[in-house]
Amino acid sequence: MKATSIQVLKGVGPKKARTLEAIGIRTLEDLLTHLPREYVRIGSGLSLEEVRRKRPKEPLALELRLLGDMEVDGNGRVPRTRARLGDGTGSCTAVWFHMPFLKQRWRKGQTIRILGRLEEGGGGLVFLAPRILGASEPLEYPGLTPVYPLGKGITQTFLRGLLSQVLEGLEGLARETIPRELLAQEGLMSRSDALRTIHRPDSLEAAEAARQRLAFEEFFFFQLGAQFERGLARQVRNLHPLESRNWVTRFQEGLPFPLTPDQKTVLEEILGDMEGPHAMNRLVQGDVGSGKTVVAACAMLAMMEAGRQAVVMAPTEVLARQHHASLSSLFGPFGLEVGLLAGSMTAKEKKEARTRLSEGKWLAAVGTHALVQDGVEFASLGLVVTDEQHRFGVRQREVLGGKGECPHMLVMSATPIPRTLAWILYGDMDISAIKTMPPGRQEIKSFLVDGSMEERVLAFLEKEVETGRQAYVVCPLVEGDGEEEGEAPEVTDATTRARELQERLAPGIQVGLLHGKMRPKEKQAVMERFKKGEIQVLVSTTVIEVGVDVSNATLMLVENAERFGLAQLHQLRGRVGRGSHQSYCILFSDTRNPLVREKLNMLARTADGFKIAEYDLERRGPGEAFGNRQHGILEFRAGDLWADAPLMRETNRLVRSLLERDPLLEAPAHQELKREMLAYMERNMRQIVL
Numbered sequence: 001m002k003a004t005s006i007q008v009l010k011g012v013g014p015k016k017a018r019t020l021e022a023i024g025i026r027t028l029e030d031l032l033t034h035l036p037r038e039y040v041r042i043g044s045g046l047s048l049e050e051v052r053r054k055r056p057k058e059p060l061a062l063e064l065r066l067l068g069d070m071e072v073d074g075n076g077r078v079p080r081t082r083a084r085l086g087d088g089t090g091s092c093t094a095v096w097f098h099m100p101f102l103k104q105r106w107r108k109g110q111t112i113r114i115l116g117r118l119e120e121g122g123g124g125l126v127f128l129a130p131r132i133l134g135a136s137e138p139l140e141y142p143g144l145t146p147v148y149p150l151g152k153g154i155t156q157t158f159l160r161g162l163l164s165q166v167l168e169g170l171e172g173l174a175r176e177t178i179p180r181e182l183l184a185q186e187g188l189m190s191r192s193d194a195l196r197t198i199h200r201p202d203s204l205e206a207a208e209a210a211r212q213r214l215a216f217e218e219f220f221f222f223q224l225g226a227q228f229e230r231g232l233a234r235q236v237r238n239l240h241p242l243e244s245r246n247w248v249t250r251f252q253e254g255l256p257f258p259l260t261p262d263q264k265t266v267l268e269e270i271l272g273d274m275e276g277p278h279a280m281n282r283l284v285q286g287d288v289g290s291g292k293t294v295v296a297a298c299a300m301l302a303m304m305e306a307g308r309q310a311v312v313m314a315p316t317e318v319l320a321r322q323h324h325a326s327l328s329s330l331f332g333p334f335g336l337e338v339g340l341l342a343g344s345m346t347a348k349e350k351k352e353a354r355t356r357l358s359e360g361k362w363l364a365a366v367g368t369h370a371l372v373q374d375g376v377e378f379a380s381l382g383l384v385v386t387d388e389q390h391r392f393g394v395r396q397r398e399v400l401g402g403k404g405e406c407p408h409m410l411v412m413s414a415t416p417i418p419r420t421l422a423w424i425l426y427g428d429m430d431i432s433a434i435k436t437m438p439p440g441r442q443e444i445k446s447f448l449v450d451g452s453m454e455e456r457v458l459a460f461l462e463k464e465v466e467t468g469r470q471a472y473v474v475c476p477l478v479e480g481d482g483e484e485e486g487e488a489p490e491v492t493d494a495t496t497r498a499r500e501l502q503e504r505l506a507p508g509i510q511v512g513l514l515h516g517k518m519r520p521k522e523k524q525a526v527m528e529r530f531k532k533g534e535i536q537v538l539v540s541t542t543v544i545e546v547g548v549d550v551s552n553a554t555l556m557l558v559e560n561a562e563r564f565g566l567a568q569l570h571q572l573r574g575r576v577g578r579g580s581h582q583s584y585c586i587l588f589s590d591t592r593n594p595l596v597r598e599k600l601n602m603l604a605r606t607a608d609g610f611k612i613a614e615y616d617l618e619r620r621g622p623g624e625a626f627g628n629r630q631h632g633i634l635e636f637r638a639g640d641l642w643a644d645a646p647l648m649r650e651t652n653r654l655v656r657s658l659l660e661r662d663p664l665l666e667a668p669a670h671q672e673l674k675r676e677m678l679a680y681m682e683r684n685m686r687q688i689v690l
């Protein structure tokens with residue numbers, strides 16, 4: 001099907017189209033599959049007296065009178081504006097953050113219309129950061145209102161309006177993708193019903209059923225693609241067999257430490273693959289710091305000894321440069337130059353790099369994924385090492401290897417996944433695991449604290465910096481994007497936090513800011529300064545999650561820890577404790593949700609990534625599927641890897657029996673399905689690479 005651009009909709013010109021593209025919406029199909037994060041029922045007609053008695057959980061729209069002038073309290077981390085409001089039957093308090101100007105706009109005695117949720121706990125009625133409604137906005141909204149993930153310059157109202165336009169013509173748009181027999185056999189609703197329902201549900205139950213249907217489809221095609229590829233991969237002959245293990249032996253002898261037993265086992269599996277009859281397709285799992293890089297370096301050397309090229313592909317430029325630096329020093333004794341190909345290099349440098357790769361002057365190289373995108377040619381590519389977010393299928397191998405010279409594939413994953421899920425998720429690969437850490441690794445002391453500990457924590461940070469150490473401060477957002485109904489009121493954003501800390505910390509402490517919206521060159525510069533110690537406190541979003549390595553950093557502060565997944569927090573924690581100094585991880589959270597607190601406490605108590613992953617898998621109920629998107633590993637739109645694990649197993653079983661009957665999907669009855677699968681893989685590649 002030809003993709004229809006989002007620009008056909010009313011209200012979307014080239015400029016809006018760009019803001020939509022930033023959140024992954026380019027086509028009508030993208031818009032339809034931009035799913036609600038949660039649903040709210042708005043409106044009440046209740047008096048404050050009734051609100052006090054009923055304590056409704058859904059957002060309320062109320063028309064109230066200001067009982068006094070607003071007050072701004074500037075002592076906290078964030079300026080807070082308070083208002084006392086009443087309606088004759090009772091009174092309540094409303095609080096806003098970062099909006100001191102409200103005080104000038106509103107006076108005692110005026111009528112104000114607010115829309116927000118009643119905050120739980122506390123004695124009186126409190127509305128945290130309610131939206132202030134305009135005079136023409138209704139106080140009653142019928143039905144369930146979807147709340148969407150937003151981006152800069154995009155409001156709920158705008159997205160809801162666009163969806164209304166698309167839902168009108170839905171039948172023509174939302175083609176069925178699951179074969180009819182399977183729909184009937186599994187008792188699934190049609191795709192167009194599911195899409196209509198998920199955007200306009202009558203009840204939460206209906207919305208959940210629709211989500212399950214869409215999750216089924218995602219999992220089904222994901223499984224089909226992976227297992228189909230595995231079938232193909234098993235047929236790919238090994239065109240790059242090893243010739244000797246001399247270099248690997250020499251390399252190990254030159255290391256200042258012996259490999260751990262796990263590292264040895266995994267290396268043996270890898271070398272065995274590359275000596276065997278088929279191309280390698282192997283995943284290595286292991287916590288941050290477990291020593292995967294050294295093992296990958298061995299695999300690269302073995303391949304280079306056979307005269308073939310070995311490349312590492314990194315998702316970001318920061319990471320690429322880091323791999324480049326560490327491999328350069330590891331391969332130094334062999335007199336091997338490690339090439340680099342990264343986005344921020346000049347056109348001339350890139351051209352030169354390409355020439356060296358195509359002429360085989362570089363046996364080893366590191367690049368960002370642009371490396372493949374721009375169609376680099378290799379003289380003789382034998383091995384590609386990537387990380388988990390960037391798996392390459394058989395067809396991508398062809399792109400990489402040119403002329404069908406399928407290279408060996410080695411995927412490194414620092415996200416430990418319970419075995420039960422790993423064999424399904426990575427169904428197209430052989431799996432190895434490094435479970436034990438190298439000896440002498442120190443324990444990172446971890447704590448969960450709330451905002452009241454702020455002063456003490458900052459004093460501790462200053463002390464660490466005074467003794468020469470460095471710290472990370474991680475925030476969930478880049479900068480506050482205007483409050484919306486249903487948004488969490490007091491989420492710390494990196495930009496604001498960096499500014500605040502620079503003011504509050506002792507003079508002489510340099511605070512830096514790093515986030516994903518910065519240009520690669522800027523990011524690079526900030527990272528360099530942090531590495532050199534010119535910046536002592538690095539405030540960032542999760543861009544540092546992947547692989548940043550500064551062994552002098554001993555403190556990891558995570559703001560709004562409740563907004564992160566456990567696996568992600570565990571990864572963040574792995575950024576410290578890389579040197580000889582005692583390291584700490586402090587999780588800030590004001591959440592009062594006991595389940596979330598328990599989860600965060602579990603993380604603070606446990607160092608083993610595999611245990612954390614298993615805990616996560618056990619504890620997440622289906623109820624958490626909405627609004628709690630999986631971070632880190634694979635992102636599904638409707639499905640949740642953890643909460644929907646049974647569904648993943650079910651689709652796995654269906655796909656296996658399908659492919660047992662028709663391994664290469666050659667039957668005429670399966671042609672439609674095969675096209676659908678290829679389209680799915682194509683779309684996913686696009687999402688992955690962008």
Ligand code: ADP
Nearest residue numbers: 257258259260287288289290291292293294438
């Ligand atoms: P990963 O890539 O899994 O995060 P690395 O390979 O970067 O881990 O290793 C982390 C640190 O541990 C590096 O400084 C590395 O030199 C060291 N290391 C790796 N293997 C061993 C080992 N067997 N014994 C001691 N130190 C090791």
Ligand code: MG
Nearest residue numbers: 289292293547
């Ligand atoms: Mg590493």
